[in-house]
Amino acid sequence: MVYLDNAATSWPKPPEVLAAMERCLREVGANPGRAGHKMAIAANRLVDETRKELASLFNIGNPDRIVFGLNATEALNLALKGLLGPGDHVVTSSMEHNSVTRPLNTLRGAGVKVTKVACDHTGAIRVADVAAAVRRNTRAIVLTHASNVTGTVMPVAEIGRLARDRDLVFIVDAAQTAGVLDIDVTNMHIHLLAFPGHKGLYGPPGTGGLYVAEGVELNPLKEGGTGSHSDLPGQPEILPERYESGTLNTAGLAGLGEGVKFICREGIEKIRRHEQELTRQFLEGVKSIKDIRVYGPCDASRQAPVVSFAVGERPAGDIGAILDQNYNIACRAGLHCAPDAHRTLGTFEQKLVRFSFSRFNQPGEVEYALYCLREIVEKNIPAPAGGGCGC
Secondary structure (H helix, E strand, O other), rough: OOOOOOOOOOOOOOHHHHHHHHHOOOOOOOEEEEEEEHHHHHHHHHHHHHHHHHHHHOOOOOOOHHOOOOOOOHHHHHHHHOOOOOOOEEEEEOOOHHHHHHHHHHOOOOOEEEEEEEEOOOOOOOOOHHHHHOOOEEEEEEEEOOOOOEEEOOOOOHHHHHHHHHHOOOEEEEOOOOOOOOOOOOOOOOOEEEEEEEOOOOOOOOEEEEEEEEOOOOOOOOOOOOOOOOOOOOOOOOOOOOHHHOOOHHHHHHHHHHHHHHHEEEEEHHHHHHHHHHHHHHHHHOOOOOOEEEEOOOHHHEOOEEEEEEOOOOHHHHHHHHHHHOOOEEEEEEEOOHHHHHHHHOOOOOOOEEOOOOOOOHHHHHHHHHHHHHHHHHHHOOOOOOOOOOO
């Protein structure tokens, strides 16, 4: 299997991640923060170590400001629904994932006003356009760090300065950039950073979290047992317990911690260079294949390791099915849970095929993928019986 669907979930994982998860389940199987016995203390230590690793990676001063959850989607729901209320206004972009657009759609029904700033044909946004969208009642700006469709890297630092100068809360969706690009919440003036564990951080599914800056107050998304302050009728005020009700995914967080350690050992700059080279190799190679249109910056230095393309007028789902069943290439074909982005690009009807690369992909795999695409085009290979799904 040539796996080119890392924007959805990275695979394979570093061996250390698997070993840490097995060790946790075999030796540290207790509930973190729920008892004083040795196993519970060891479980809590694992969770705390992962908080510290992430805090170091994102330049977060207090690890307790990191709240763990299932994924970036849960984190974004906490950020948006916990912050915004009737009469508030929020600015976002036309390239957002449904993990932003759907909560905002619900909040609209509760009296929150939403402005979507239009991005250009490469998926890029202008800081001046974001500034022009700010109103007297604007509470926050929410923006993807990099598009999951085109890979376009947004000017997060510049928009963070804008948010600081206008006294706005800046919410960043780092689904495609955590572990891939340098993220410094202090220098980028990020108040709420949502990140998944299972993509560029090389952790398992079911892990992720939200950084909550000092001074930002959110209404909890869920309430329940926190292990501490059990005498209170409501949620405790202290973090992370205020937003972490119920048993954590201890084994998953142990794996996530090892994923972050792997990034630190390798060096995020080294990983970025490798993924850029793979992206550049594909962008250069695909130019010689007729009838393939690539969307986005088409510049590896200005995008995450994500490339989306169309093959003539053929449905994206058909191409994805051919790559899977005829060539054993795993990719993503469809709307990528980002219909606004496809409307921006003009690809909503046809949809797109997406390749996304990781540290564990190799140049030979990119060359093979280019060979397969060339053969599909030149031989007009039909879709398998039943066609493909463009989801």
